[in-house]
Amino acid sequence: MKKEISIFTTAGYPEIDSLNRQLDLLEEFEIDFCEVGIPFSDPMADGPTIQETSMKAISNGMNIDLLFKQLSERQSNTPIYLMGYLNPIEQYGIERFLKKCVDNQIIGLILPDVSIEIYERNYRRLFEEYGISLCFLVTPRTSDDRIKRAAELSKNGFLYLVSTNQITGGTSKSQNSLDDRYLEVKKLAGSTKVMIGFGIHDRKSFEQKTAHVDGGIIGSAFLRAVQNNETESFLRGITNKTEKISTLASS
Amino acid sequence: MKSLVETDELGFYGKFGGAYIPELLYPAVEELRKAYLKYKDDTSFEDEFKALLKDYVGRPTPLYYSEKLSEKYGGKIYLKREDLCHTGAHKINNTIGQILLAKRLNKTQIVAETGAGQHGVATATVCALLGMECIIYMGEKDMERQAPNVQRIKYLGAKVIPAVSGSKTLKDATNEAIRHWINNPDTFYLIGSVVGPHPYPSMVAYFQSVISEEIIRQLQEKEGVNHPDKVIACVGGGSNAAGAFYHFYDVPEVDLIAVEAGGLGVKSGKSAATAQLGKPGVIHGSYTLLMQDEFGQITEPHSISAGLDYPGIGPLHAETIHSGRVDCIAINDDKALDHASFLAKSEGIIPALESSHALAVLDHLKIKKDEIIVINLSGRGDKDMSTLTQNME
Numbered sequence: 001m002k003k004e005i006s007i008f009t010t011a012g013y014p015e016i017d018s019l020n021r022q023l024d025l026l027e028e029f030e031i032d033f034c035e036v037g038i039p040f041s042d043p044m045a046d047g048p049t050i051q052e053t054s055m056k057a058i059s060n061g062m063n064i065d066l067l068f069k070q071l072s073e074r075q076s077n078t079p080i081y082l083m084g085y086l087n088p089i090e091q092y093g094i095e096r097f098l099k100k101c102v103d104n105q106i107i108g109l110i111l112p113d114v115s116i117e118i119y120e121r122n123y124r125r126l127f128e129e130y131g132i133s134l135c136f137l138v139t140p141r142t143s144d145d146r147i148k149r150a151a152e153l154s155k156n157g158f159l160y161l162v163s164t165n166q167i168t169g170g171t172s173k174s175q176n177s178l179d180d181r182y183l184e185v186k187k188l189a190g191s192t193k194v195m196i197g198f199g200i201h202d203r204k205s206f207e208q209k210t211a212h213v214d215g216g217i218i219g220s221a222f223l224r225a226v227q228n229n230e231t232e233s234f235l236r237g238i239t240n241k242t243e244k245i246s247t248l249a250s251s
Numbered sequence: 252m253k254s255l256v257e258t259d260e261l262g263f264y265g266k267f268g269g270a271y272i273p274e275l276l277y278p279a280v281e282e283l284r285k286a287y288l289k290y291k292d293d294t295s296f297e298d299e300f301k302a303l304l305k306d307y308v309g310r311p312t313p314l315y316y317s318e319k320l321s322e323k324y325g326g327k328i329y330l331k332r333e334d335l336c337h338t339g340a341h342k343i344n345n346t347i348g349q350i351l352l353a354k355r356l357n358k359t360q361i362v363a364e365t366g367a368g369q370h371g372v373a374t375a376t377v378c379a380l381l382g383m384e385c386i387i388y389m390g391e392k393d394m395e396r397q398a399p400n401v402q403r404i405k406y407l408g409a410k411v412i413p414a415v416s417g418s419k420t421l422k423d424a425t426n427e428a429i430r431h432w433i434n435n436p437d438t439f440y441l442i443g444s445v446v447g448p449h450p451y452p453s454m455v456a457y458f459q460s461v462i463s464e465e466i467i468r469q470l471q472e473k474e475g476v477n478h479p480d481k482v483i484a485c486v487g488g489g490s491n492a493a494g495a496f497y498h499f500y501d502v503p504e505v506d507l508i509a510v511e512a513g514g515l516g517v518k519s520g521k522s523a524a525t526a527q528l529g530k531p532g533v534i535h536g537s538y539t540l541l542m543q544d545e546f547g548q549i550t551e552p553h554s555i556s557a558g559l560d561y562p563g564i565g566p567l568h569a570e571t572i573h574s575g576r577v578d579c580i581a582i583n584d585d586k587a588l589d590h591a592s593f594l595a596k597s598e599g600i601i602p603a604l605e606s607s608h609a610l611a612v613l614d615h616l617k618i619k620k621d622e623i624i625v626i627n628l629s630g631r632g633d634k635d636m637s638t639l640t641q642n643m644e
Contacts, residue, residue, distance in 0.1 A: 041548040042422065042534065044429045045273045051416060063546040086271060087532045091547030112273040113533060117261055137274045141436070150274070162275060 004032040004215025005206070005239060006195060007222050008083065010053040011036050011070070012062025014226060019067075022231070023076035029235045031078055032215065035110060038067060038084030045112040049220040049227075064092045064100075071104045081135065081157065083110040094123065098130040108133035108157035116149060124153075133157030140181040144188055151189035158193040160217070161185055163200070163209050182212040203237055255500040255571060256456060262449020265574065267540075267566035270448035271533045276429075279436045284450045286352050291457065296351060303347045304461060307380070308337045310344075312462075314469035314625070319597040324613045326622040327474070331466055333491065333629045334602065340630030341459060341491045342373040342443060348458030349441045350377040358439035360384040364414075364428040366393055366421035366487065367558035367605065368400025369630055370443030375409035385409035386438075388427040390420040393557045400634045418551035421487070421561045425535050444488025445565030448536030452493075452565050459494025466625055467498055474623060481506040481616070484627040485609040486579070487523070487559035489568045491629035500571065506578065508616075509568060510608045512554030513581035523552035524581040525564040526572045534563040540573075555584035555638060556604035558630075586611040588642045591632060603630035604638065 007026055011019050019036065026034050039057035043050060071080070082101065089097050089111070101109070109132060114123065119134055127134055135157040136150035151159045161182065186194050196209050197217035210216040218238060225234030235241075255264070262268045272280055290296040304310040313332045320328040333341035353361060361383050365371030371387040378385035387404050391413040394401050404411050414423040425446075432440040445452040445459075463482075470476050482499055484492035486509040499505040514522035522528060529540035534549060542550045542562035554560040564572075571577040591607040594600050602610065606629045618624065632639060 041417065042426055044426050044535070045275065045433060047430070055416075058548060085533070087534070087541070087543065087549070088547030090532055091530070091543065091545070113271045113536070115270060115272055115274070115277065118269055118271060121261065139275050141278055142274060143278075146274075146277070 003206070003210040004195065006033050006035060006215060006217040007031050008035040008037060008217060008219030009222060009226070010039055010050065010057050011067045012039060012057030012060045013053040013223070014056065016060040016062060017070065019070050020074050020076070023074050023078055025231065025235065027076040027078045029239050029241065031235070031239070033079040033081065033107070035081045035083045035217065035219070036067070038064060038082060038088060040085040040088055043085060047220060049223050053223050064088060064097065068100045068104055071106070079107050080105070081108045081110055082106055086111055086113050095126060098126060098132050101132050102130055106132065108135050110135045110137070110160060112137060116146070116153065119153065135160050137162055138185065140178055140185070147185055147188040151192040155192045158195045158214070159189050161194050161196045161213060163196050163198045179212060186213050203240055206238060255576060256453070256497060256567065258449060258453055262453070264567050264570040266531070267538050267569040267573070268449055268452060269538050270536060271538065272448045272536050273433065275433050275436065276448070279432065279440070280448055282356065283352070286356055287450050287454050290352060290355060296355070300348055300351055304344065308343050308347065309335065310461065311465040311469070312336060314466060314473065316473070317598055320613065324616070324618050325620060326618040326624050328613070329479070329623070329625045330600070330628045331462060331495065331625055333462065333627060334600070334606070334631035338369070338373050338376050339633060340369040340373070340603065341462060341494060341627075342370045342630075343376065344461055344494065345443065345455050345458040345490060346370070346373040346377045346441060349439070349454070350381055350383070353383065353439040353441070354381055356439065358383070358437070360386070360435065360438045361441050362386045362388070362428050362431045362435070362438050363441040363443060364388045364421065364424040365443060366390070366424065366560060367556065367603070367630075368393065368397040368404065368634060369558065369603075371404045371409070371411070372400050372407070374441050374443070375404045375407035378409060379407045386431065387411050388414050388424040388431070390414045390418070390424045392419040393421065393424070396638060397557050397634050398637070420552075420557065422549065429535065444490040445493045445567055446488040446535055446537065446539075446563060452537065452567055455490050456493035456497060456567060459490050460497035462491070462494035462627065463496060463498040466495070470623065476623065478502055478505050479623040479625045480504075481508060481622065481624045482627070483508045483510065483609050483612050483624065485510045485559060485605045485629060486564060486568055487512070487561045487605065488563070489565040491627050493565060493567055495625070495627035496577070500576065507571070507576065508612060509572060509577050509579045510612050511564070511579060511581050512556060512559035512608060513583040514553040514555070516583055517581050521553035522581070523554040523560050523562070525552070525562060526568070526579040527581060529562070529564065537566045539566040539569040540564050555587060556608065558603070558605040559608065580612050580615055582608040582611040586614070588639070591635075591639060600628070601632035601639070602628055603632050604635045606630055
């Protein structure tokens with residue numbers, strides 16, 4: 001079965017208006033979906049690469065209003081999730097934010113600092129009212145019961161499996177010991193799509209990590225390629241495509 | 252009625268608190284929550300904790316009647332001498348409690364953040380005592396202004412890692428310590444204040460509550476009363492205030508006054524007066540008052556005192572200040588310096604710059620004759636000598 005590829009990028013990086021050019025490129029490469037990061041001053045679950053891009057994006061002037069404006073002008077048909085920390089969204093207003101997500105055909109959100117418990121108490125009703133999925137993160141150490149619970153809540157989006165228990169941008173540790181657990185997570189998730197993230201940096205690591213799940217998410221490695229002006233060659237490598245696909249030819 | 256220091260099952264004190272954490276940290280936080288609940292009321296834990304507080308920390312710390320301050324301001328002004336604790340501040344009360352929990356959880360590596368370095372020193376100290384590996388994150392700016400504490404931490408055998416992101420102060424050191432914890436979930440994160448995800452705020456407040464417990468006993472002996480009229484303490488994250496207020500939260504006759512850092516002035520743009528300048532939001536795992544811009548980005552605070560230079564405040568303080576139970580007053584850098592100098596010259600006590608903010612509130616109070624006031628002198632000023640001497644008139 002073909003594995004889905006998802007790319008994470010930081011809105012407003014490297015230039016304030018880079019996002020739509022990046023989204024066009026992702027569509028050309030037939031990337032299955034994109035996670036657009038909302039920059040935050042204190043991204044406690046992110047490694048140095050994403051921290052750096054967030055700082056740059058904030059100093060470029062990126063904010064939620066501008067992000068939605070850019071998203072409303074996009075030509076790309078690549079499906080989009082938004083990823084960020086709760087505080088900027090709280091200040092924007094949760095309901096106002098969800099409404100804007102609906103207006104801009106956003107499929108779901110990933111908010112690493114919202115726990116299952118906090119979601120169920122404070123946010124679930126509103127998210128369901130607006131039909132926006134919150135996708136939860138789990139790790140190989142997450143208990144079976146919690147994986148089931150997270151998968152059920154994420155069923156209209158995907159379950160984000162953190163490949164090794166570390167923050168974004170690291171290099172992988174021993175792979176074999178984790179493979180069994182990935183397989184179990186996939187079973188526990190039932191019909192919910194499982195995407196694996198953290199530590200994927202090229203086609204080889206993509207294929208290794210996604211062996212037992214539905215696809216993989218590439219974040220830090222993509223942003224490093226953007227930093228080095230190697231975006232296209234990186235996407236060519238990760239998608240295993242020799243040529244850029246013409247947008248006309250895409251399905 | 253529920254006590255003000257109690258949270259609901261998700262860790263909320265009313266509106267503020269909770270555990271806003273990535274799933275990666277859930278197992279570690281849950282393990283800690285269960286351990287805290289289990290050992291909090293365990294007699295052997297309690298005995299070990301109390302014994303170390305007595306024989307190692309040097310508790311009870313004196314409740315010292317300050318004749319000079321009482322003469323100058325009226326009333327009966329007492330100083331709770333947390334500056335006389337081993338390592339020079341109240342911080343060690345909490346590190347003893349947490350390290351005993353870490354030991355029971357069979358942890359071998361401890362990570363902590365520090366602002367003024369007092370918590371870093373206290374953590375490095377208890378790690379040396381119990382033979383644990385210790386990693387301290389400290390903002391690069393704080394490493395400069397609190398250099399003696401950096402040396403102490405290193406001499407005690409701990410590793411100091413500079414936090415070089417953002418404002419290079421306590422907030423950034425906390426981000427780095429949390430990242431380390433996410434990467435190394437078997438490490439024990441020893442938070443130094445009443446901040447962070449539940450159960451940290453409750454747990455740290457509980458370990459510091461020995462301060463108000465002693466104040467009650469000491470005032471019964473000295474004044475024959477069960478409680479003071481006012482308790483004053485400085486607030487950065489707010490651990491010394493939580494400890495000094497703890498047993499008085501539910502005693503409405505006691506005025507509780509939290510003192511935050513005004514920096515160059517609350518409206519100057521260079522301030523750390525979180526309760527006045529902050530709006531509700533999420534920082535370091537809890538919903539609390541937080542200094543932030545219109546887009547929800549956390550702003551850089553300023554205070555001359557590294558321990559108060561933090562854009563958030565513990566959720567217990569956010570709740571009790573918000574509800575009006577606790578009054579909050581901001582004191583600027585210059586007033587804190589004046590009061591440090593006054594206490595040094597009048598009483599022969601050099602207070603930490605943090606604690607000097609609490610002393611400076613005396614200028615703002617209408618004090619009745621015979622009113623009993625306790626100021627929590629949370630730490631000593633040795634670490635601040637370079638700032639204090641630079642500002643000598």
